[in-house]
Amino acid sequence: MINAPFLTACRDLLGRDHVLLESIDTDAYLVDQRKRYRGHALAVLRPANAAQVAALVRLCVAHGVPMVPQGGNTGLAGGATPDASGRQVVISLRRLDRIRQVDANNMTLTAExxxxxxxxxxxxxEAQRLFPLSLAAEGSCTIGGNLATNAGGTAVLRYGNARELCLGLEVVxxxxxxWDGLRxxxxxxxxxxxxxxxxxAEGTLGLITAATLKLFAQPAARMTALAALDSPAHALALLNLAQRMAGxxxxxxxxxSDFCLRLVAQVFPQQRYPFAHRYAQAVLLELSDNESEAHARDLLERLLSAAVDQSIVRDAIVANSLAQSNALWHLRESIPLAQSATGLNIKHDIAVPVSQVPAFLDATDPLVQRIAPGARMVTFGHLGDGNLHYNVMAPxxxxxxxxxxxxxxxxxxxxHDSVHAHHGxxxxxxxxxxxxxxxxxxYKSPVELALMRTLKTAFDPLGLMNPDKVLPD
Incomplete structure (x- = not known):
């Protein structure tokens, strides 16, 4: 589908090099990270700053062109992929890549x-501060996408998810x-x-162009350990003990799970199974200490000793260097890679109250086995905030x-029914x-859905902003 007046106006605004039309240039923008969704687009548009984004949106409104905002295109739910109609444009925000300000005294950073x-x-x-949001795709995902999906990651337990790390936004x-809300x-x-x-909101209410983010003091030391346990219930007991002792x-x-670790060792032989014996579950825990490495190590060792004495932990490995700590984290981060190497999986990104994690697993694993006998469960995630990647792999x-x-x-x-039954x-x-x-x-009440639709209609009455995402038909 060709909309010549619109495309001419886009070229005049952005320059010909940043209005992509040929498949050799656009293909990477039209398929999601998991290759589950592949769309077509009228064009891929690459603005350089917030003013150009605003001008593009005005052009799209004037010509009735639906918009799909995209950051690093690392999403796993198809939220940044256009549909198959060829009517939509992808607005890539990758060129908005400046760090506008670091205010070390206010403990904030403003980034595009x-x-x-x-x-x-x-x-x-570089400013001797910490921005704690951390996840596997951090080398390719963008701040706009992190905020649009309210990303979590591995440090939510202490610092919160993306929403809690953001103080202000700039939005088209x-x-x-x-709207300049960079406060x-x-x-x-x-x-x-x-x-x-x-x-x-995944770009359905507006396009985030910049954010003012919270910074924190850099810890003096990080200590990491991998603990072996007999069950998710023991993992929950270890979490309670760790929160009580380490705060x-x-x-x-x-x-x-044990199967996760064995899968990594099978696919990546250089990453050996970490324990001398097999245990049903493992927990990777990390302490960040503002006092000293000696203080952090003493606390971690006392925590693990208490857990062993209380028959919570069966075995443990404490990292003695940064390299060993990175190796333990690499085990965890290699689980999705090992899954990908073995073929497609049935993936679920779910959350239940932390207290319900063992009950959820005890109830749901047998349900899956009744439906798909012999299925292999690849269960891992952020127990500290109740977020599990509950994945099901073929026999x-x-x-x-x-x-x-x-x-x-x-x-x-x-x-999903089990998640809902466990209030997740x-x-x-x-x-x-x-x-x-x-x-x-x-799983949402009619009242909740009506409120969401009211917001969408109020903000985007023409329905041009990332249509057919988030809200159900």
Missing amino acids: AGCLLANVQAAAA TPQGEL GLRKDNTGYDLRDLFIG PLLTGFELM EDIDPDSFLGRYQSAVTAAV SISAEHGLGQLKRNASAK
């Missing part, structure tokens, strides 16, 4: 939406107006909290594609996008 998360972390470190509205204030009680409406020093608490003797085709629908429905959410940190927008309607 296209900044890579790793670059924001580095800018904070669906009418093409620029570095911890207290601002002057009306509706517009910032929180845009965070987690706010507890930064990370990651649960991994060894079944082709992964055939397994998905036969069982995905029934397995996903059973998992079917999307913890990846958003709804296209993947879960219709499924979410089953």
